[in-house]
Amino acid sequence: MENKVKEGKTTAIIAYLTMIGALIAITMNLEPKNAFARFHTRQAFGLHLIFLGSALFLSQWFNEYAWVGLYVFYIVLWFYGFIGALNNKKQSVPVLGPYFQKWFTFIQ
Numbered sequence: 796m797e798n799k800v801k802e803g804k805t806t807a808i809i810a811y812l813t814m815i816g817a818l819i820a821i822t823m824n825l826e827p828k829n830a831f832a833r834f835h836t837r838q839a840f841g842l843h844l845i846f847l848g849s850a851l852f853l854s855q856w857f858n859e860y861a862w863v864g865l866y867v868f869y870i871v872l873w874f875y876g877f878i879g880a881l882n883n884k885k886q887s888v889p890v891l892g893p894y895f896q897k898w899f900t901f902i903q
Contacts, residue, residue: 803832
């Protein structure tokens with residue numbers, strides 16, 4: 796099991812590096828499927844998608860406090876997930892993590 800985690804660690808870390816990184820991680824995990832990489836790719840893809848969707852919404856309804864809240868929310872959850880990937884742990888990001896695993900089942 797430990798060997799499988801080490802094999803998917805690079806893909807898991809790449810997934811947290813912007814939305815493009817998440818898309819690259821999805822393609823990296825297509826052939827040698829790795830459960831650890833899949834878990835973190837779903838987490839990162841969901842975080843990036845929620846952030847981008849919220850940013851699009853807030854761009855129409857400007858409120859500086861909402862922007863600060865969005866960035867704090869995103870950075871805290873991103874950091875939590877990224878540290879989990881670095882430490883070889885499958886820990887869901889708080890609040891949204893379990894939903895990301897259900898919603899993004901197309902990520903294999």
